[in-house]
Amino acid sequence: MRADVIVIGGGLSGLAVAARLADAGLEIALVEAGAALGGRVREERVDGFRLGGGHLAHTSWPALSELAELPAARSARLTLRPFAPGVRLATPDGLLRFGAAPNRPQQSMATLLAPIGTVADKTELSKQFYRLARSPLDTTLSGPEEASADCFAARGYSPVLVDGFLRRYLTALSADEDLAASRRGADWLLRLLVRGRFAIPEGGFNALIDVLAARLESSRILLGTRAHEVHADRVATDAGLLRTSAVVVATEPAAAVSLFPGLQEPRMRALTTLWHAVDGTMLPPPCPERAPALLIDGDAASPVARTWVHSRIAPDSAPAGRELVCTMVAGHDGKELEALNRAVLARLEPIHGVSARGFQTLQINHCERAVPALDAPYNFARPVRLIGGLYVCGDHRGLPNIEGALASAARAADAVLADLRRR
Ligand SMILES: Cc1cc2nc3c(=O)[nH]c(=O)nc-3n(C[C@H](O)[C@H](O)[C@H](O)COP(=O)(O)OP(=O)(O)OC[C@H]3O[C@@H](n4cnc5c(N)ncnc54)[C@H](O)[C@@H]3O)c2cc1C
Secondary structure (H helix, E strand, O other): OEEEEEEEOOEHHHHHHHHHHHHOOOOEEEEOOOOOOEHHHOOEEEOOEEEOOOOOEEOOOHHHHHHHOOOHHHOOOOOEEEOOOOEEEEEOOEEEEEOOOOOOHHHHHHHHHOOOOOHHHHHHHHHHHHHHHHOOHHHHOOOOOOEHHHHHHHOOOOHHHHHHHHHHHHHHHHOOOOOOEEHHHHHHHHHOOOOOOEEEEOOOHHHHHHHHHHHHOOOEEEOOOOEEEEEOOEEEEOOEEEEEEEEEEOOOHHHHHHHOOOOOOOOEEEEEEEEEEEEHHHOOOOOOOOOOOOEEEOOOOOOEEEEEEHHHHOHHHOOOOEEEEEEEEEOOOOOOHHHHHHHHHHHHHHHHOOOHHHOEEEEEEEEEEEEEOOEOOOOOOOOOEEEOOEEEOOOOOOOOOHHHHHHHHHHHHHHHHHHHHHO
């Protein structure tokens, strides 16, 4: 079999690079080892609930927004369903808001009223929010690099603010419990509180997969087919030898390193996603004027990093009369998941105001190598062109998340097209 370009890996980065190249008129073969497309963001129906990794997207992400803005004729429509602005920190004093509504960065002044940290802390953090809200993305991602722990100390934040909010927020968003995350990366994450909103695609993350897959109609998609060996003009797979003019490896980092031993595998962070169902009547009724909030647990001893009533953002993820609660735990070792579940339920009780006995455990997914660590110094644009004919993309080539996977795919597609044109 022959194709203009062979893409290895059918996660978001593989689908995105294949879609861009197919749009440019190239014949693509996409080779995916799994039985379905989507990689880490794939969701499955279980007993009427739609469960997955408990992913969050964001309305400010440029590569994701580009998909939402595609003309309907070129693809299925992608709509993002936003959470309430910012996040709510669950504390013994109640839920504290951090962040602001889009276009209203002055609302970050709500931070000043939060009963956490010193007045100087809150003034400095509010100023930082204001700066981040106004500055372009490139500015946030430039400047000197250092670990966020050092950066927060240099900014004069007190331990109360660092441990009470910043560490909990970075744990919730990038599993960065030790504040080893790059300063630029931490600012990028803080910027999400004041530019746009956290969001989930309508129809869940499978809808994002469908939007990209719809652009591959004329391409060949080989599911259940693993690539073993890669050269610039051929790929050895379970299905035999495929010949081509260019190969893009869009696998998770460990698989990319096994195909290209010259690449460096980043440190990976573990995430555990817990899905619980509750009877709809146990939660306060939804408020039509107010979107549900993304909740961060402010208790330093709690295993809960983030939690939210998923079915209030994605109503089709739960059967009628039931609500689906998603909870993320960062850095667990994946052992004793029942004990973890009990500790999580003990925290969900005060956070969601539902007795621990009211939660039915649906699924606990532990992923040891879930996301690349955002360790300082971090390169937000690692090379995607290895040599002419060989390319790599995925969440280990830029931001360590969905946006990074999509943005690196765009860079890889541009590099392939430029090389093929030159040839
Ligand atoms: C539990 C969890 C929670 C997360 N939460 C968030 C979040 O809230 N927000 C966010 O932005 N990101 C989150 N992420 C990260 C996000 O899922 C990834 O950054 C993104 O999905 C990466 O996409 P990718 O295409 O680079 O890789 P993947 O999705 O891993 O796709 C790689 C594909 O390559 C295939 N493959 C591997 N080897 C081969 C081979 N030899 N031959 C053929 N195919 C192969 C795999 O089967 C897979 O389908 C989370 C991840 C996990 C696990």
